[in-house]
Amino acid sequence: MHLNFSVWLTRWPYLLQGAAISLEIVVIVLLLSTPLAMIAALGLGATNRAILYPMMAISWILRGIPPLVILFVAYFVVPQFGISLTPLVAAIAGFTAYNTLVVAELIVAGFRSVDPGQHAAIAALGLPPFRAYRRVLLPQALPSIIPPYISYSTDMVKGTALAGSIGVLELVTRANQVILATNRPFEILLGIAALYGIVDAGLMGLQAAAERLWAPHARR
Amino acid sequence: MKATLWVTRYDARPCREDIASRTGMTMIELAALSEHGAHESAVVNVAPLLRIKKLVKRYGPKTVLHGVDLDIPAGRVVALIGASGSGKSTLLRCVNYLEVPEPGSEIWLDGELIGQDARSTPPRLLQGAALRRQRSQIGMVFQHFNLFPNLTALENITEAPLAHRRATKAEARMQAQALLDQVGLHDKAASYPSQLSGGQQQRVAIARALAMKPRLMLFDEVTSALDPELVDEVLKVMLQLAQDGMTMVVVTHEMAFAAEVADRVVYMDQGRIIEDGPPGSILRNPRHPRTQAFLKRMLRTG
Ligand SMILES: Nc1ncnc2c1ncn2[C@@H]1O[C@H](COP(=O)(O)OP(=O)(O)OP(=O)(O)O)[C@@H](O)[C@H]1O
Ligand SMILES: [Mg+2]
DSSP, X not given: OOOXXXXXXXXXXXHHHHHHHHHHHHHHHHHHHHHHHHHHHHHHTOSOHHHHHHHHHHHHHHHHSOHHHHHHIIIIIGGGGTOOOOHHHHHXXXXXXXXXXHHHHHHHHHHHTSOHHHHHHHHHHTOOHHHXXXXXXXXXXXXXXXXXXHHHHHHHHHHGGGGGGGTOOOHHHHHHHHHHHHOOHHHHHHHHHHHHHHHHHHHHHXXXXXXXXXXXXXXX | OOOOOOOOOOOOGGGHHHHHHHHOOOHHHHHHHHTXXXXXXXXXXXXXXXXXXXXXXXXXXXXXXXXXXXXXXXXXXXXXXXXXXXXXXXXXXXXXTSXXXXXXOEEEXXXXXXXXXXXXXXXXXXXXXXXXXXXXTEEEEOTTOOOOTTSOHHHHHXXXXXXXXXXXXXXXXXXXXXXXXXXXXXXXXXXXXXXXXXXXXXXXXXXXXXXXXXXXXXXXXXXXXXXXXXXXXHHHHHHHHHHTTOEEEEEOSOHHHHHHHOSEEEEEXXXXXXXXXXXXXXXXXXXXXXXXXXXXXXXXXX
């Protein structure tokens, strides 16, 4: 087989635009879902059952159904209630809903992994909750939250391809179009793989840095 | 600079003679010290520093404490002994409301009702800042230290005074360093708990509890998790604390320590105090058959 990457000479702006849209989805979804996840985590960690049980139900539903179905709901069902969303906005909303609960569960698990003795010490010293979280609990929970957080974020980079199914012209959808137009699948797909690889490598670098940063504290 | 003197003498009002005889200080020296905060009027006030009344605690259907009454005058050291599961830890944890006792139970610290609002009938449970303030007056030391692993020894000690705005950063650090000196760890300020031995960690934990200048210290089997050769360094710190007049409730399996340091030994069995008296009589001539059996077991194993 003879590889000819010259297709990229004319098609690269179109494909890179697709990559930019994918990246845009990831970045916006992370920016939205991370703070939302912190709030949702409060609900999932609540002792008040009137808050806890509904949150658990929401979490169970959103994490239980395929993300593709959530996108369909955002794009096809939500407009039935008079709110019509562009494909891009629907995709961002759908991914955000899913990711919020995924990350919230990570946060809850991270805080649960902190030794109960820490809570006893905090209570006995009378440390106020906000300060206790900032100074004691969060620094101990982060080492177990950050690695899976980044790993989920990496998954989401790949997951953005799903947005194509509700009409977002993201990277994979555009690649598919270009392949059909040029009949050069290998060259296009190798290039696409390289683009994903670059983004993933960036995230993994971030993960390694984060682990180094918190490692000294994680020791017991 | 504002004088932030670190007084290692604790509020030991009603029994100055007692302290004098224990520490070998003269009454005049003690009177001078008491000017740093103790009230003369309190000398005639014989109310105990800690008063536990009708303390009942249940877990589900199981009653763990059956209406315990216990009075401890200021400056006294009470050793709390008893078999595993007899409710010693639960008792300590009820004193600072880490566990909430059943309604009707009362914990009084120096005339203040702990964990409940005395003004409302029936008393409402205290929460938030009011409860945190009360807890900060009661130091607690745990079997497994429970130091904050992400903070240095010094930061562990300064955390509570800073959180309660008791001191500026500089004052808190100075006081923490003084406390580290007091527990024999003057060179460990910058060490993380993971870099310290168990005995050193426990001494940091004691210093951390002392940083709020508590009026009462609770110790829950603080040497049980230590290698035998590290036990003494911790007991020494506690002995010094007792000699300085701190009021202490010490749950312990160290009978020798109880005999030497405690003014009183309290024996608990199945959620009740069944024997209470001077160490000499309880440890040597226990009256209750269960106490006798317990002490026999302790002597065999410990
Ligand atoms: N959170 C809890 N939930 C249910 N039961 C509990 C709880 N904490 C303690 N208990 C029960 O209460 C009883 C008293 O426990 P506690 O820990 O106070 O005993 P202890 O005298 O401190 O024993 P040990 O010497 O083993 O520390 C035990 O039967 C224990 O099983
Ligand atoms: Mg116990």
